[in-house]
Amino acid sequence: MVRGGMLVLGIESSCDETGAAVVRDGRYLLSNVVASQIEIHNRYGGVVPEVASRQQLAAILPVIETALEQAKCSWDEIDAVAATYGPGLAGALLVGLTVGKTLSLARDLPFLGVNHLEAHIYANWLRSGEDGSEQAESSRTYRQGDPQFPLICLVVSGAHSELVLVRDHGEYELLGHTRDDAAGEAFDKVSRILGLGYPGGPAIQKAAQEVEEKLEQQHKPLAVARSAYRLPRAWLRGTYDFSFSGLKTAMLHLAEGAAGSASGGSGVSSAGSADSRTTGSVTDTGTHKSVRAAASNQRKQVSQYTRMGAQAAQQGVANVPLLASSFEEANVHFLAVKTRLAAQEYHVRQVILAGGVAANASLRARLEKELSPLRVQLSYPPIEYCTDNAAMIAGAAFFHLSRGEQHTFALDVEPGLSLPFKR
Numbered sequence: 001m002v003r004g005g006m007l008v009l010g011i012e013s014s015c016d017e018t019g020a021a022v023v024r025d026g027r028y029l030l031s032n033v034v035a036s037q038i039e040i041h042n043r044y045g046g047v048v049p050e051v052a053s054r055q056q057l058a059a060i061l062p063v064i065e066t067a068l069e070q071a072k073c074s075w076d077e078i079d080a081v082a083a084t085y086g087p088g089l090a091g092a093l094l095v096g097l098t099v100g101k102t103l104s105l106a107r108d109l110p111f112l113g114v115n116h117l118e119a120h121i122y123a124n125w126l127r128s129g130e131d132g133s134e135q136a137e138s139s140r141t142y143r144q145g146d147p148q149f150p151l152i153c154l155v156v157s158g159a160h161s162e163l164v165l166v167r168d169h170g171e172y173e174l175l176g177h178t179r180d181d182a183a184g185e186a187f188d189k190v191s192r193i194l195g196l197g198y199p200g201g202p203a204i205q206k207a208a209q210e211v212e213e214k215l216e217q218q219h220k221p222l223a224v225a226r227s228a229y230r231l232p233r234a235w236l237r238g239t240y241d242f243s244f245s246g247l248k249t250a251m252l253h254l255a256e257g258a259a260g261s262a263s264g265g266s267g268v269s270s271a272g273s274a275d276s277r278t279t280g281s282v283t284d285t286g287t288h289k290s291v292r293a294a295a296s297n298q299r300k301q302v303s304q305y306t307r308m309g310a311q312a313a314q315q316g317v318a319n320v321p322l323l324a325s326s327f328e329e330a331n332v333h334f335l336a337v338k339t340r341l342a343a344q345e346y347h348v349r350q351v352i353l354a355g356g357v358a359a360n361a362s363l364r365a366r367l368e369k370e371l372s373p374l375r376v377q378l379s380y381p382p383i384e385y386c387t388d389n390a391a392m393i394a395g396a397a398f399f400h401l402s403r404g405e406q407h408t409f410a411l412d413v414e415p416g417l418s419l420p421f422k423r
């Protein structure tokens with residue numbers, strides 16, 4: 001079949017997902033194949049880099065073949081090859097980048113290395129279906145067409161939290177960034193504390209939704225769950241920076257309090273009032289425990305948190321769904337308010353979300369509530385394009401390739417790559 005437009009084969013291998021996709025003109029999906037390693041890493045409570053690169057190696061060629069098959073596309077129709085070159089895990093990146101460069105050399109096609117964070121932003125340009133006709137329910141982008149510049153983009157992934165002013169294609173200004181954990185990292189760590197598994201974002205969202213749906217059925221306000229525990233929010237006033245470590249530590253104290261209560265200490269009770277839960281859990285005992293925990297090595301900490309959270313959950317001494325709902329609310333509220341303030345200061349008419357945490361239903365709803373009175377349009381990709389995928393890599397590549405840019409085979413992986421901000 002001969003098709004118009006530019007067809008890019010995109011390859012993604014920065015972390016625990018192996019992806020290949022064929023995308024036309026940076027927007028229209030012909031195929032998008034993702035092989036996930038989540039089940040393997042779930043056993044360890046997080047991504048193990050060495051395991052990730054080995055899995056990438058095993059999956060990459062079948063994933064690329066499937067992407068071409070599903071796109072019903074021959075090599076002759078492909079106009080360029082693109083692969084992620086950073087940021088991410090060095091070993092995992094190396095697999096996709098090497099395969100991408102090799103294929104472009106073998107097929108005599110232009111090659112482009114793609115910045116994974118920029119690709120998350122360009123997920124907002126993707127539509128479902130070759131002509132955009134298959135609307136994904138969760139996609140606002142499709143209904144609204146291409147995002148309009150200037151815009152504010154909230155990039156929230158497992159390793160990054162950045163508030164960015166995007167004046168035009170490729171013109172990024174950093175407004176704020178996280179001073180400690182990334183938003184997704186906070187979801188992952190808190191999920192581990194609560195014994196909910198990896199990846200944390202979807203697990204916490206599911207636990208929170210369970211209790212929130214029950215409240216809705218009983219015609220009770222969601223605030224019963226969302227403010228069940230009073231959690232700290234580090235506003236860092238006067239900046240657009242984020243901080244999630246205080247929130248994470250408070251969650252740890254709550255879980256420790258719960259574990260303490262199971263052994264007769266002063267802890268969390270699922271029957272107690274919100275206030276008694278909060279005050280009961282943040283005790284001196286909790287603080288000392290956390291200081292001791294901080295002194296032990298990382299590996300021990302992780303298993304200790306997991307055991308404690310799992311224990312508390314099993315014994316029902318901590319109300320894990322209420323904790324999940326309160327944490328999600330604190331995290332999302334903080335992100336949404338900072339984003340709204342940036343939209344107001346820079347007078348933009350559009351805000352877009354990028355990265356795995358953009359899949360979060362509460363974040364989407366909360367931002368909509370913040371932005372709609374200001375008539376600022378909110379867009380986010382369909383859920384499957386928020387988390388890591390290769391469609392966004394092919395999408396972002398198109399906008400560079402169409403400006404005549406391409407890379408030589410000298411391009412190497414850059415695990416610490418950031419967005420190309422203007423100084």
Ligand code: KG4
Pocket residue numbers: 015120156157158159160183184185187188199200201202205355356357358359360361386387388
């Ligand atoms: O963008 P991504 O797939 O990988 C990175 O580039 O880091 O983001 C993964 C992060 C994880 O921290 C995961 O817990 C989070 O995105 N995440 C979510 C949700 N789905 C994934 N966080 C909150 N709510 C979700 N529904």
Ligand code: ZN
Pocket residue numbers: 116120157158355356387388
């Ligand atoms: Zn990502």
